[in-house]
Amino acid sequence: MARALEKSGNWIGWAFFADFGTALSLTFGYMFSRPVTMQYPDKEKWLPYSRYRGHHFLTRDEKGEIKCVACELCAKICPCDCIEVVPYEDATGARHPKVFEIDTARCLFCGLCEDACPADAIALGQQYEFSSYASRDLVIGRDELMRKPGKAETGGGVVGARLDTRDAVRVETDEPAGYDWWRNIRRS
Amino acid sequence: MELALALGLIAFKVALLIAALLLLPLPLTWLERKIAGRIQQRMGPMRVGWHGLLQPLADGIKLLTKEDHIPAEADRFLFKLAPILALAPPFVVFAAVPFGESISVMGTEISLYVANLNVALLFILAVIGIEVYGVVFGGWAANSKYALLGSLRTCAQMISYEIPMGFAVIGVVMLAQSMSLVDIVRAQADMWNIVYQPVGFFVFFVAGLAEAQRIPFDLAEAEGDLGAGFHTEYSGIRFIFFMVSEYVIMVLVSVLAVILFFGGWNGVLIPLPPLLWFFMKVAFFIYLFMWFRFTFPRYRYDQLMAIGWKVLLPLSLANIIITGILFV
Ligand code: SF4
Ligand code: SF4
Numbered sequence: 001m002a003r004a005l006e007k008s009g010n011w012i013g014w015a016f017f018a019d020f021g022t023a024l025s026l027t028f029g030y031m032f033s034r035p036v037t038m039q040y041p042d043k044e045k046w047l048p049y050s051r052y053r054g055h056h057f058l059t060r061d062e063k064g065e066i067k068c069v070a071c072e073l074c075a076k077i078c079p080c081d082c083i084e085v086v087p088y089e090d091a092t093g094a095r096h097p098k099v100f101e102i103d104t105a106r107c108l109f110c111g112l113c114e115d116a117c118p119a120d121a122i123a124l125g126q127q128y129e130f131s132s133y134a135s136r137d138l139v140i141g142r143d144e145l146m147r148k149p150g151k152a153e154t155g156g157g158v159v160g161a162r163l164d165t166r167d168a169v170r171v172e173t174d175e176p177a178g179y180d181w182w183r184n185i186r187r188s
Numbered sequence: 189m190e191l192a193l194a195l196g197l198i199a200f201k202v203a204l205l206i207a208a209l210l211l212l213p214l215p216l217t218w219l220e221r222k223i224a225g226r227i228q229q230r231m232g233p234m235r236v237g238w239h240g241l242l243q244p245l246a247d248g249i250k251l252l253t254k255e256d257h258i259p260a261e262a263d264r265f266l267f268k269l270a271p272i273l274a275l276a277p278p279f280v281v282f283a284a285v286p287f288g289e290s291i292s293v294m295g296t297e298i299s300l301y302v303a304n305l306n307v308a309l310l311f312i313l314a315v316i317g318i319e320v321y322g323v324v325f326g327g328w329a330a331n332s333k334y335a336l337l338g339s340l341r342t343c344a345q346m347i348s349y350e351i352p353m354g355f356a357v358i359g360v361v362m363l364a365q366s367m368s369l370v371d372i373v374r375a376q377a378d379m380w381n382i383v384y385q386p387v388g389f390f391v392f393f394v395a396g397l398a399e400a401q402r403i404p405f406d407l408a409e410a411e412g413d414l415g416a417g418f419h420t421e422y423s424g425i426r427f428i429f430f431m432v433s434e435y436v437i438m439v440l441v442s443v444l445a446v447i448l449f450f451g452g453w454n455g456v457l458i459p460l461p462p463l464l465w466f467f468m469k470v471a472f473f474i475y476l477f478m479w480f481r482f483t484f485p486r487y488r489y490d491q492l493m494a495i496g497w498k499v500l501l502p503l504s505l506a507n508i509i510i511t512g513i514l515f516v
Contacts, residue, residue, distance in 0.1 A: 020484075027483040031226045039234060 274322025
């Protein structure tokens with residue numbers, strides 16, 4: 001009986017396009033809800049969390065020397081075989097990399113190199129904008145890796161930004177404070 | 189002198205109408221993309237001008253400067269003729285569409301229509317049928333299977349939807365005892381036709397959706413399965429022709445729905461200028477078209493046919509009979 005009632009209710013609903021009404025009211029609701037996209041790169045930019053695995057960087061010790069001891073463990077563990085290390089010994093007998101190249105075109109940003117390194121010399125930072133016209137430009141050498149920014153303390157938010165195309169294409173951030181739109185993207 | 193003035197006035201009205209209809213797709217494409225964006229929780233165009241207002245202009249310039257490509261195996265004459273055939277009828281039709289009663293400017297009465305035909309409704313339905321040839325020729329001449337499938341679908345769709353559409357408006361004609369759109373609106377001064385003709389309106393609206401090739405009946409250009417349907421092979425200015433034609437037909441169906449069923453320029457409760465009332469109602473229908481587009485999926489081809497022949501046609505026939513018994 002209940003099923004028959006439900007069935008006839010369904011038919012009455014269909015005859016008066018109840019499901020059309022539901023669909024239309026749903027999209028109407030969305031029409032006035034907040035957009036979830038951000039205006040990158042014109043006005044806003046996402047700052048990733050500090051756990052984010054972006055562009056690699058090489059760290060220095062207190063004296064400003066490169067920390068890497070050229071043990072090549074990172075090169076061994078790398079699943080993409082994209083790290084190339086050529087060691088040398090300095091006057092005191094310490095090993096350092098003469099050549100340290102990462103082919104970021106092949107890298108899959110798994111972070112295994114960071115985990116494997118015994119000297120905490122390599123890590124993955126927050127930078128994620130490094131496109132280029134030629135894939136050979138994506139092979140990053142030792143000196144550039146040492147210049148790259150390290151891990152940020154904060155992150156996980158959208159900050160104001162603007163697109164700068166004067167000499168290169170860059171998205172500069174304005175203020176350090178961000179906002180969390182991801183908390184209210186879901187309609188209740 | 190009198191004659192010259194009258195002729196000048198008509199020329200002016202026609203020029204104004206053509207200019208307005210040619211420019212109308214600009215704000216409408218912007219609106220459509222904005223509505224699409226908002227419904228999908230995006231922002232829509234934002235980069236060119238304030239909130240992307242100049243985006244249609246940029247797109248227009250882009251299309252105009254694009255290569256006007258004609259496929260090697262195409263029927264060149266028909267290929268060039270088709271966009272014109274698609275564009276001209278919707279413009280011609282607007283000559284018979286009234287936008288209001290007359291207004292007086294500097295002591296002269298100026299009527300807000302180009303011509304008050306006594307068979308306006310018949311004229312509109314007949315001329316708008318020609319537009320289909322543009323779509324059919326376009327698909328045929330391009331010599332591409334997607335385009336051909338698109339125009340095949342259009343043929344079948346138009347045949348099955350123009351009939352219920354024609355029948356649906358008969359109820360309105362019976363109530364007004366006239367085919368002139370001005371008389372039809374005057375007949376609705378007290379009560380809009382939608383009250384007497386809800387079924388007629390339903391059939392008209394659904395058939396109008398199909399006529400304007402809008403989702404859920406845009407089988408002819410179904411992006412998902414046919415590339416772009418009948419205008420797959422068109423580019424540049426010819427593509428603009430098809431686009432403009434599509435938007436003008438959407439406006440036309442909105443205008444007809446307002447005139448036939450929603451009292452034209454007759455207002456309710458709030459005394460606003462009749463022209464404003466008219467444009468507000470038309471705007472609502474245009475919004476409805478866009479709202480539908482981003483809410484519903486496309487009907488399958490056989491479902492489209494079934495709706496046309498098994499639902500709309502019997503409904504419109506029953507509507508005529510019942511209207512005939514009750515009101516005449
Ligand atoms: S992140 Fe993974 S893939 Fe990239 S260099 Fe390190 S180990 Fe190799
Ligand atoms: S980065 Fe770390 S793991 Fe790689 S060679 Fe240097 S010290 Fe070894």
